[in-house]
Amino acid sequence: MKRKLWMLVVAVLLCGNVFAQQDSLSVGRKKVGVVLSGGGAKGMAHIGVLKVLERAGIPVDVITGTSMGSIIGGLYAIGYNASSLDSVVRKQDWSYVITDKENLRNLSLGERSKRYTYAFSTSLSLKKKRTASEGGIIKGKNLAELFGQLCTGYTDSLDFSKDLKIPFACVATNIIDNSEIDFHSGRLPQAMRASMAIPAAFSPVRLGDMVLVDGGLKNNYPADLAREMGADIIIGVTVQGDPKTADDIKGTIGVLSQIVDVNCKNKVEENLAITDLHLQVNTSGYNSASFSAVAIDTLVRRGEEEAMRHWDELMALKQKIGIDDDFCPTIHHPLRPKVMTERHHVKSFIFENMTPQDERFLRQKFNLNKMDSIDAYLGQQLTSSMRVDLFYKTAECRLLPAADGVHVALTAGNRSTIQAHVGLRFDTEEYAAVLLGLDLPLKSAVPMNTELTVRLGKRIMARGELTVHPRSFTRPAVNFTFYRNILDVYVGGEHDYNILYNQFQAEAMPINFDYRHFNFRAGMRWDYMHYRDKLESEKSANITLDDDHYFSYRANLDYNSEDDWYFPTRGARFKAGYAYLTDNFVKLEGTVGLSDVSASWRKSFTFGKRFTLQPMVYGRFLLGKTVPMVFSNTVGGDWFGHYIEQQMPFAGIGNLEFVQDKFLAVQLQGQLRIASNNYVLIRLTGAQQAEKLKELFSHKTLFGVQGSYYYKTMFGPLGAAIGYSNRTKKVYFYLNLGYEF
Numbered sequence: 001m002k003r004k005l006w007m008l009v010v011a012v013l014l015c016g017n018v019f020a021q022q023d024s025l026s027v028g029r030k031k032v033g034v035v036l037s038g039g040g041a042k043g044m045a046h047i048g049v050l051k052v053l054e055r056a057g058i059p060v061d062v063i064t065g066t067s068m069g070s071i072i073g074g075l076y077a078i079g080y081n082a083s084s085l086d087s088v089v090r091k092q093d094w095s096y097v098i099t100d101k102e103n104l105r106n107l108s109l110g111e112r113s114k115r116y117t118y119a120f121s122t123s124l125s126l127k128k129k130r131t132a133s134e135g136g137i138i139k140g141k142n143l144a145e146l147f148g149q150l151c152t153g154y155t156d157s158l159d160f161s162k163d164l165k166i167p168f169a170c171v172a173t174n175i176i177d178n179s180e181i182d183f184h185s186g187r188l189p190q191a192m193r194a195s196m197a198i199p200a201a202f203s204p205v206r207l208g209d210m211v212l213v214d215g216g217l218k219n220n221y222p223a224d225l226a227r228e229m230g231a232d233i234i235i236g237v238t239v240q241g242d243p244k245t246a247d248d249i250k251g252t253i254g255v256l257s258q259i260v261d262v263n264c265k266n267k268v269e270e271n272l273a274i275t276d277l278h279l280q281v282n283t284s285g286y287n288s289a290s291f292s293a294v295a296i297d298t299l300v301r302r303g304e305e306e307a308m309r310h311w312d313e314l315m316a317l318k319q320k321i322g323i324d325d326d327f328c329p330t331i332h333h334p335l336r337p338k339v340m341t342e343r344h345h346v347k348s349f350i351f352e353n354m355t356p357q358d359e360r361f362l363r364q365k366f367n368l369n370k371m372d373s374i375d376a377y378l379g380q381q382l383t384s385s386m387r388v389d390l391f392y393k394t395a396e397c398r399l400l401p402a403a404d405g406v407h408v409a410l411t412a413g414n415r416s417t418i419q420a421h422v423g424l425r426f427d428t429e430e431y432a433a434v435l436l437g438l439d440l441p442l443k444s445a446v447p448m449n450t451e452l453t454v455r456l457g458k459r460i461m462a463r464g465e466l467t468v469h470p471r472s473f474t475r476p477a478v479n480f481t482f483y484r485n486i487l488d489v490y491v492g493g494e495h496d497y498n499i500l501y502n503q504f505q506a507e508a509m510p511i512n513f514d515y516r517h518f519n520f521r522a523g524m525r526w527d528y529m530h531y532r533d534k535l536e537s538e539k540s541a542n543i544t545l546d547d548d549h550y551f552s553y554r555a556n557l558d559y560n561s562e563d564d565w566y567f568p569t570r571g572a573r574f575k576a577g578y579a580y581l582t583d584n585f586v587k588l589e590g591t592v593g594l595s596d597v598s599a600s601w602r603k604s605f606t607f608g609k610r611f612t613l614q615p616m617v618y619g620r621f622l623l624g625k626t627v628p629m630v631f632s633n634t635v636g637g638d639w640f641g642h643y644i645e646q647q648m649p650f651a652g653i654g655n656l657e658f659v660q661d662k663f664l665a666v667q668l669q670g671q672l673r674i675a676s677n678n679y680v681l682i683r684l685t686g687a688q689q690a691e692k693l694k695e696l697f698s699h700k701t702l703f704g705v706q707g708s709y710y711y712k713t714m715f716g717p718l719g720a721a722i723g724y725s726n727r728t729k730k731v732y733f734y735l736n737l738g739y740e741f
Contacts, residue, residue: 598620
């Protein structure tokens, strides 16, 4: 027993001696500061450099940064190692993060439809006084939300030198007096957001009487900050390219970029002079907005390669720092991306800048009074609801550490006033068309909003809809729509006649469940058809059109989990509808009403990284003794409901053609992605039609084939299609630019 006790004492003494030696190394060695410059997306190269510093066993005692350097540096300071930072930046959808768009995962189908209909959206204010959040094209709400998630546990006001794992500081510019603002304390996500607020691109951060923008305007490479914080040895990374010539500066973006680059030279030479090892990463071929997956991979690799070229100098620095070549400090950084999915126990919810009605809305909608834990996804749902349901321009969810969990602070920004949308399109059938939309939130005890939509072109449409956002699952809606349509009807590919008519439509939908991938609407509709003119041929001379009104009871289900509205690579889409049509609420022309049953299903199967196979089944069955011509089945074109509500697509048939009352089709589409935004589509369609259901497969099969090429642009798909069908027996060509509406 005594022998074991003595062995334990000796072991403790030996361990104590080891720890004392290591501690003396820490105390006796020089302090190392790492400085990361600004540079937008080019700053991804900092991650590659940090990988090599960890591999070389270089300790990091102080870290400073500007703009993108402040983001990489701030996250490193709270515990992300280089490998986890690499994982974080690669998993982000930067095309979403650097915009103010809502996350598609959190949007209802109605909101997603707007995303893929309008090319431009902006906020308008009728107030003379501009709000504090204005001042840039992008408000940066998605960046702020991302920083808040990544900095979970570090979102409260902190001392960056004492409360972070590594002392940290970053730089912003106060454009009120053109002064440099150095953040050594405060809210870390806010400091990072202020440091990278590129003028004119991102809205500034307003803090007290300061208006803060990108710190690169005053100090893009803050080595002096690292020295002030006690760094004896400075290792610095810059990502700026060669100076631009007059030929390199083109367009507004080029001019603005050059202004920023010139101003970012402030203090650079002085700070480089106090740097012990300067790593200039080659970022040629990329710019501040190069956030593609290929660019990020290349920039991180170039940063790593640049640091490896200085390996011998890093080993020499270890001697200068006061540590042996084979000494490798324990990397204290955990892999922090788990923070994005881990749940935290909730102590309480704090509501800031919200009315009591809004607080009650959120508490009841998400059952917060019984909520005992929260994760990043629930935080996104809460902030999305604050923006979509309660109409706040910005919303933030912060987790404030407590003894046995977190306090959840929900902070609302200014109220939205009017959202304006613009859609543009051109095609070879209707030529140019414009779609204008306004969303007007109404100040009321129960959240409500009004949507006004106007379509200008060959077809004219004006629509107004009022939607109530109660705390229950449904959002009741009422709308009124006016259509002025010129309908070109074809028979066998030959133009037969035109119909010019006005349609007035009123709809009440007390059941309107619209959540993420799923929408279900049920209610009643009134239609009035006023036919103004008909230009006919001999074939259509016996067709008569009389003004009439109709009442219908309707239910529609729409499920869509596809990852893209036009070029999906995964997910499925299912639509089904039923309508009972009458002219007196009960019957149609003195007999039983018309039953309208329709459905479509599409599924995407991806093979490899570029090819997707998409089978689709769709059809529409009209059941009743009387079928008004205005509700008859029609096919043609690429989209459902493009010219008229009941239109169904068909490969190789470009124009609108009437088909029989029972119609069933199968389509197989192959989609090949070339490069990043180029798509080649091959579509095959076969269909059966009949007047009676039992004769559906007794008639000749309709067949069509179509090939198309599209380029995905910010205005919508740009491309052309060519097709042929055994109904038209002729080649059809179609050119399209813009989203479909």
